[in-house]
Amino acid sequence: MAYTEEELKKELETKEYEYGFYTDIESETFPVGLNEDIVVAISKKKEEPEWMTQWRLEAYRVWKEMEEPEWANVQYSKPDFQAISYYSAPNSKPKYDSLDEVDPELLDTFKRLGISLDEQKKLAGVAVDIVMDSVSVATTFKKTLAEKGIIFCSISEAIKEHPELVKKYIGSIVPQKDNFYAALNSAVFSDGSFCYIPKGVRCPMELSTYFRINQAGTGQFERTLVIADEGSYVSYLEGCTAPSRDENQLHAAVVELIALDDAEIKYSTVQNWFPGGKDGVGGVFNFVTKRGLCEKNAKISWTQVETGSAVTWKYPSCVLKGDNSIGEFYSIAVTNNYQQADTGTKMIHLGKNTRSTIISKGISAGKSQNSYRGLVQVNSRAKNARNFSQCDSLLMGNDCGAHTFPYIEVKNKTAQIEHEATTSKIGEDQIFYCNQRGIDTEKAIALIVNGFSKEVLNKLPMEFAVEAQKLLEISLEGSVG
Amino acid sequence: MDLKDKLISSFMAFENNVDIDSAVHDERSDAIKNFEEKGFPSKKEEAWKYTSLKSLQKIDFSIFPKEANALDYKDVKRYFINEIDTYKIVFVDGIYSSFLSETTHDGVDICLMSSALTKPMYKQVIDVYFNKIASKDESLTTLNTAFSREGAYIYIPKSKMPKKPIEIVHFSTGNEASLLLQPRNLIIVEENAELQVIERHQSLTENEVLTNSVTEIFAAKNAIVDYYKVQNDLSTASLIDNTYVNQKDDSVVNVHTFSFGGKLTRNNLNFYQNGEHIDSIMKGVTILGEKQHVDHHTLVHHIQPNCESHQDYKGIYGENATGVFNGKIIVDKIAQKTNAFQQNNNILVSDKATINTKPQLEIFADDVKCSHGCTIGQLDDDALFYLQTRGIPKKEARALMMYAFANNVLESVRIPELKTRINKLIAKKLGVNLGFDL
Numbered sequence: 054m055a056y057t058e059e060e061l062k063k064e065l066e067t068k069e070y071e072y073g074f075y076t077d078i079e080s081e082t083f084p085v086g087l088n089e090d091i092v093v094a095i096s097k098k099k100e101e102p103e104w105m106t107q108w109r110l111e112a113y114r115v116w117k118e119m120e121e122p123e124w125a126n127v128q129y130s131k132p133d134f135q136a137i138s139y140y141s142a143p144n145s146k147p148k149y150d151s152l153d154e155v156d157p158e159l160l161d162t163f164k165r166l167g168i169s170l171d172e173q174k175k176l177a178g179v180a181v182d183i184v185m186d187s188v189s190v191a192t193t194f195k196k197t198l199a200e201k202g203i204i205f206c207s208i209s210e211a212i213k214e215h216p217e218l219v220k221k222y223i224g225s226i227v228p229q230k231d232n233f234y235a236a237l238n239s240a241v242f243s244d245g246s247f248c249y250i251p252k253g254v255r256c257p258m259e260l261s262t263y264f265r266i267n268q269a270g271t272g273q274f275e276r277t278l279v280i281a282d283e284g285s286y287v288s289y290l291e292g293c294t295a296p297s298r299d300e301n302q303l304h305a306a307v308v309e310l311i312a313l314d315d316a317e318i319k320y321s322t323v324q325n326w327f328p329g330g331k332d333g334v335g336g337v338f339n340f341v342t343k344r345g346l347c348e349k350n351a352k353i354s355w356t357q358v359e360t361g362s363a364v365t366w367k368y369p370s371c372v373l374k375g376d377n378s379i380g381e382f383y384s385i386a387v388t389n390n391y392q393q394a395d396t397g398t399k400m401i402h403l404g405k406n407t408r409s410t411i412i413s414k415g416i417s418a419g420k421s422q423n424s425y426r427g428l429v430q431v432n433s434r435a436k437n438a439r440n441f442s443q444c445d446s447l448l449m450g451n452d453c454g455a456h457t458f459p460y461i462e463v464k465n466k467t468a469q470i471e472h473e474a475t476t477s478k479i480g481e482d483q484i485f486y487c488n489q490r491g492i493d494t495e496k497a498i499a500l501i502v503n504g505f506s507k508e509v510l511n512k513l514p515m516e517f518a519v520e521a522q523k524l525l526e527i528s529l530e531g532s533v534g
Numbered sequence: 535m536d537l538k539d540k541l542i543s544s545f546m547a548f549e550n551n552v553d554i555d556s557a558v559h560d561e562r563s564d565a566i567k568n569f570e571e572k573g574f575p576s577k578k579e580e581a582w583k584y585t586s587l588k589s590l591q592k593i594d595f596s597i598f599p600k601e602a603n604a605l606d607y608k609d610v611k612r613y614f615i616n617e618i619d620t621y622k623i624v625f626v627d628g629i630y631s632s633f634l635s636e637t638t639h640d641g642v643d644i645c646l647m648s649s650a651l652t653k654p655m656y657k658q659v660i661d662v663y664f665n666k667i668a669s670k671d672e673s674l675t676t677l678n679t680a681f682s683r684e685g686a687y688i689y690i691p692k693s694k695m696p697k698k699p700i701e702i703v704h705f706s707t708g709n710e711a712s713l714l715l716q717p718r719n720l721i722i723v724e725e726n727a728e729l730q731v732i733e734r735h736q737s738l739t740e741n742e743v744l745t746n747s748v749t750e751i752f753a754a755k756n757a758i759v760d761y762y763k764v765q766n767d768l769s770t771a772s773l774i775d776n777t778y779v780n781q782k783d784d785s786v787v788n789v790h791t792f793s794f795g796g797k798l799t800r801n802n803l804n805f806y807q808n809g810e811h812i813d814s815i816m817k818g819v820t821i822l823g824e825k826q827h828v829d830h831h832t833l834v835h836h837i838q839p840n841c842e843s844h845q846d847y848k849g850i851y852g853e854n855a856t857g858v859f860n861g862k863i864i865v866d867k868i869a870q871k872t873n874a875f876q877q878n879n880n881i882l883v884s885d886k887a888t889i890n891t892k893p894q895l896e897i898f899a900d901d902v903k904c905s906h907g908c909t910i911g912q913l914d915d916d917a918l919f920y921l922q923t924r925g926i927p928k929k930e931a932r933a934l935m936m937y938a939f940a941n942n943v944l945e946s947v948r949i950p951e952l953k954t955r956i957n958k959l960i961a962k963k964l965g966v967n968l969g970f971d972l
Contacts, residue, residue, distance in 0.1 A: 124580070433885065448900035451867055457895040463910045466882035470910035474893070478900040 055473040072133045086135045088253040089113060092240050095139060099209045099243075102216060109227040112229035112239030120232045126456055127393040132303045132338060139241045139274070178389040197257070199234040204249040205260055208276050208473040211247035218249055222280055226309045226344045226372065234305040235342040238274045242307070245275035250285035250316070259514050260291035276522035281316035281351075288514060302327075303338045304362075310345030312355055314375065323514055323521050326361035333391030336363025343367065349375035349404070356512045358521040359386040359394060368426065370399035373407035373435075380409040386452070387525060388421030397458075402435040402468075411442040414506045416525075417453035424442075424456040429472070444474040444528065447505055499526050541677065542566065544597050546899035556812050558682070561665045565679035584858040584890045585800055585829040593742055595714035597681075600603040605705060605738075607634060613736050614701060617951040620732070621700045623686045625705055630684060634703075642696050643838055646720055647685035653971055659689060666749050667806060675776045675802075678748040682718035685747075690727040690757075696755055698848040699730040699949055706771070708739030719749040723757040730760045732952060737771045749777045753785040755809070763801070765793045766959055769824055772798040772869055783809035790947060792956055793828045794963050804833045807869075810840045811917045817943040818847040819956075821936075821963045822855035822887075829858035836869040836899075845876040846952055848940050851887035859891040861906070876906035881913065881939065923958040933966040958971045 084091075092113045098104040118159040121131055163330050198205050204215060212219050218406040229239040250256055281287050288533070312318045320343075329336025339362035355369040371380030398407035409429065417423040423446065431438045446455035457474045487497030502525055503510070510518055545566045549559070557837045574591055575582040605626055621644050624634035630646055637645045651664075652658040657827065665682075686702045706713055723729050737743050753759050765773060773796055779787050793799055805814045820828050834843040849857045863874045880889045893906040913935050921931035940960065947953040 340538075446895075446897070448897065451870070451898075451900045453900070454896065454898040456897065457893070457906070459893060459908070461891045461908060461910065462888070463880075463882065463885075463890075464888045466885050466887065466912060467884070468910055469912070470908070472906075472908040474892070474895060474906050476895060476897050476902060476904040478902075 073176070085138045087113075087137070087139055087241065088287075092141055095241055099212070101209070101212055104216075104220065105212055108229070109117050109240050111238050113241075115230040116233065116236035119230075119236055121233050125366050125395040126422065126426070126458070127364050127366060127395050129338065129393070134237070137303060139243070175455070195325050201257065203252040203254060203256055204247065205238065205245055208242070208245040208247045208278060211278070215247075215249070218280065219247070219278065222309065222311055223276075223278055224309075226311065226346045227307050227342050232342060234340040235307050238276060238307045238342070241456055242274045242276040245277045245306070246279075247277075248287065248289065250280045250281045252282045253284040254282075255285065256287040259288045259290050271304075271351070273302075273304050274405055275306045277306070279309070279318060279320070280311045280313075281318050282292045282312060283313045284315040286317045288349075289321070290323045291320070302336075303354065303523070305340045306342070307504070308341070308343040308369075310343075310503060311350035312345065312347050312353050312378075314349040315351060316348070317354075319354045319514075320345070320356070320369070322355075322359075322360050323513075323524065324357065324359045324365075325524055327363075328361050328390065328392050329363040329482075331390045332472075333363070336392070337361065338363065339365045339367060341367040341371035344372065345370070345380070346372045347375055347378035347380060349489050350377045350380040351375055352381070354381040354383070354512070355398065356383045356509065357385070357396075358509070358524065359384070359396060359514070360524045362394075363392060365392075365394040365396055367396045368398055370401070371409065372401045372403065373409065374403045376404040377406045378404055379407070382409075382411045383512045383527070384413045384415070385416070385506045385509045385521070386414070386423055387416045388423045389423060390419040392419075392421040394422070395424040395426055397425045399428040400430070400439040400440060402429075402431045405434070405436045406438075408439045409441075411440070411444070412508050413444040413457055414509055415440075415444070415446040416449070416502060417446070417455050420451040420452045422454045422456070424458060425474075426458040426460075428460040429470060430460075430464070431463040431465050431468040431470070435465055438465065438468045438470075440468075440470045440472075442472040443471075444472075445505070446474070446476040447502070448478045465474040502526075537593070537595060538569075540594075541597065541681075545680060547891070548598070548683075558660070558664065559877045562680050562682070564670065564919060565665075565676035568676040568797065569673050569680060572676075575673055576645075579723045579833065581860070583829065584856075585798070587798075590744055590798065590852055593711045594712045595743070595744055597740070599713050604723050605631065605634065605707065608735075610634070610705060613703060613705075613734060615699075615949070615951050615955060616716040617730060617954075618949070619698050620667065621696060621698060623700065623702045624705070625684065625703070625717065626705045627709065627713060628704075628717070628761055631705075631797055638647065638696075642691065643687065643689040644700055645794050647687045647720060648683055649790045650687040650720065651683070654660070656687075659722065663750065663752055664720060665781045666750070666754070667804075668776070669778070669804075671678040672776070672802075673961050674746055674750055674774055678716045678718055678746050678776065681716045682748070685718040685720070685749075687719070688721045688729065688731070689830050690723045690729050692724045693726040694724075695728040696714075696730075699732060702731060702733045704735045704745065705720060706739075706741070706743045708737065708741035710741065712742035713744070715743065715745045715747075717745065717747045719747070721749065721751045721759070723751075723759050725754045725755050725805045726756045728758045729776065730762075732764065732881060732949070733761045734772065735763045735767055735773055737768045740768060740770045742775075743767075743771045744773045745772070747776065749775075750770075750927040751777065751779045751787065753779065753781045753787050755783045755785065757782070757785045757787075759785075759787045761787070761789045762949070762952060763789070763791045764959075765791065765796055765799055766908045769795070769797050769826065771796050774800045774802070778803045779803075779805045779813045779814070781805065781814065784811045785809070786813045787814070788815040788817070788946065790943070791816075791830065792959070793818065793820040793830075794959055796826060796828070798829075799884060800829045800831065802831045802833075804835075805843065806835050807837050807841045807843070810838050812838075812841040813957045814841075815946070816845045816847075817841075817946060819960070820847070820849040820851075820857055820939045821940075821960060822849075822851050822857060823853040823963075825894070827856045827858075830860070831858075833862050833875065834972075836863070836865045836872045839868060839870045839872065841869065842873045843875070846943055847878045847879075848943055849878075849880040849889065850883065850939070851880065852883045854884070854886045856888045857890070859889075859908075860894065861892075863896065863904060863906070865897045865899050865902050869930065870899050870901040872899060872904065874902070874904040876888040878906075878908045879939070880908075881936070882910065883912075930966050933961070933964040936960075936964060947966050
């Protein structure tokens with residue numbers, strides 16, 4: 054055996070964040086602080102129409118009156134919202150026609166991240182709309198998509214070019230006053246992705262965006278809006294890495310999905326932001342609001358692999374409004390060292406014959422705290438609603454914690470709800486069995502964790518499944534208790 | 535004047551009435567301070583998210599009961615488990631009724647809280663146990679502590695077992711338009727001792743009653759305690775029951791809660807496992823109709839290693855009833871090898887009934903087996919059809935299936951006469967006569 058447990062633990066603790074580097078690109082950054090002027094300035098900067106500016110201001114005024122929520126099972130020193138700069142865009146930003154024109158340093162960054170654009174273009178067949186500090190700088194495969202009538206662009210572009218769609222849907226699922234961070238995002242969101250799939254179109258490729266937080270002291274507030282028109286299908290991927298930094302960075306995104314009649318949206322996330330050092334210093338605060346609306350016969354499926362961020366606070370939800378609609382949530386949340394995650398989902402059953410499935414796998418190691426918090430609500434008119442929930446937690450070492458807070462509220466007698474949760478550790482006998490078959494402890498753990506999370510990994514698109522598996526291994530190897 | 539202010543201003547008068555020189559005086563004063571600060575819990579608090587006390591606070595409850603109505607045994611006989619001989623501690627409108635009770639000091643102490651709090655011979659025990667595990671923070675518990683004066687006091691010395699089960703019964707006769715009762719029970723079971731208790735709250739008229747009860751149970755090494763709560767009150771009676779159980783090594787405590795009635799019932803059941811190889815068992819059957827509301831709030835705190843806890847709550851909700859189950863299991867870091875199980879199954883039989891459930895796990899140790907399961911569903915149509923093909927009418931078939939659903943919990947009732955009684959209550963509640971006992 055190559056390692057003893059001690060050595061492994063040591064190596065893991067000292068393992069520097071793999072993607073921790075900082076790209077030296079001159080950014081145009083606003084003065085720190087937040088007031089109405091800044092909100093207006095952001096809006097002006099992005100050449101937004103008047104209605105958008107007003108919409109942002111409305112959100113800002115609501116936000117000012119709100120208090121930061123404290124109910125989540127996480128502890129952190131609250132960010133100072135007046136010490137954050139709310140806008141930063143990479144400076145060298147003409148519209149590129151080809152990759153050659155892009156700042157080589159920027160390209161190098163992507164290469165180190167493992168998302169070499171040209172390679173991806175050729176091999177993966179994935180259209181990547183890269184958000185580098187809030188402003189999208191490269192979009193590929195736009196043409197192929199345009200032929201099908203699919204709109205896939207940055208949200209600021211969409212506001213300018215498809216105002217009717219944006220105006221109709223933005224804030225329709227996550228209203229400005231929904232919660233503290235959603236309100237903040239609505240006021241200051243700098244960029245994000247917009248996607249519209251026309252009626253009856255099946256999007257031929259996985260749409261994908263990579264987000265990065267780059268500029269020191271910059272919060273990133275993306276806004277994503279995905280609209281699948283009647284009978285359409287789209288699979289959307291979102292993946293994240295961030296450079297290593299000591300001060301806490303705030304990330305408050307809003308994602309809205311709209312699946313009209315018979316449409317299907319599959320939204321997958323791999324989140325690997327800087328989790329903070331092994332002593333709990335630094336790391337990203339990830340406070341995200343994600344919600345989807347299902348009309349008749351529509352389906353929304355959330356899949357997430359959460360390995361990064363110092364504090365995560367995220368509940369991708371489905372509002373099952375239409376009859377026969379389906380909501381799914383598959384999640385793996387891994388926490389190590391001093392990471393804290395409070396994540397889960399909400400399934401709101403409003404229509405008849407609605408179905409939802411929740412599979413949540415939590416893995417805690419080191420001194421981390423991992424919570425599942427979920428709500429299954431069946432309205433009095435939601436006849437024959439069906440829900441199945443399963444939350445499993447795996448504990449590694451005795452300094453970590455696993456928590457479950459499932460809320461189940463049912464007002465209809467025809468509902469069928471099942472919920473089960475288990476907490477356990479990797480069995481010594483399981484490891485022993487692997488050992489005696491010649492598999493060393495480290496590999497055995499990887500094997501068992503992989504098996505534990507298989508149900509969720511299987512739901513990921515190919516491109517992500519590989520990356521996710523790798524991430525799980527990096528985050529966990531050697532943490533056996 | 536709202537209820538909170540009334541209670542606080544009555545505290546002085548209350549204190550003057552009881553012995554202010556006793557050690558308990560300080561406990562009372564601290565408790566009323568805490569209540570004054572916190573007031574009644576509101577729906578904004580996570581623990582009270584699904585249960586509102588607002589409407590109860592609007593009622594002008596009288597806090598000090600006047601003279602008790604004398605009750606004839608034959609009028610209230612049916613509320614006792616009269617098939618067997620029991621010790622009885624009976625209160626009528628909060629006042630001890632020596633006429634209806636049967637207490638003892640023969641080897642064990644089965645008597646009154648009021649005498650335990652005032653007589654010097656009990657002082658040592660009171661100093662060690664009184665208000666030691668009851669929360670000093672939770673507002674309704676501290677409200678009870680502030681006004682603690684009467685209730686049951688049970689002390690079972692080492693290796694003793696009372697000859698017969700004990701019944702604690704609270705009657706309210708309705709000689710007040712609305713009455714607030716705050717019984718306070720203290721139960722101490724020493725090493726190797728055993729105890730069985732049946733507790734019941736019963737209104738005899740339709741006048742409004744609110745009971746805010748606190749029970750502290752201490753189970754020493756190897757002790758065995760069976761506690762049965764029968765809640766089948768009129769629809770004008772509300773009950774907030776706060777029970778705190780402290781367990782030492784190898785002890786076994788069973789608490790069964792049968793909720794079939796009442797307007798609003800809230801059961802706060804808290805277990806603290808201060809030893810190893812402990813078993814804590816919580817079981818409940820809830821069958822509700824009308825506009826009844828029952829909220830089961832359980833907490834098991836696994837503080838030491840190698841312990842077990844088992845929870846099994848079944849609920850059947852009809853008409854406009856609301857059911858809440860909130861079960862919390864905390865496993866401390868050192869509590870390795872803990873086995874904690876929690877099960878909550880519910881059947882909704884009406885479109886207007888609601889069930890809110892929140893089974894919660896907070897686990898800080900890694901070598902544990904903890905699981906919880908929760909289901910909400912209906913009776914299986916195929917099974918119902920099968921029974922009908924065998925000549926069992928639909929109504930009876932449904933009742934039979936509901937019996938089967940609740941039977942797991944009934945099986946572990948260790949007093950046969952009580953089991954029969956519960957069976958009858960269930961049959962009555964379901965409106966059928968099966969002609970046999972399960």
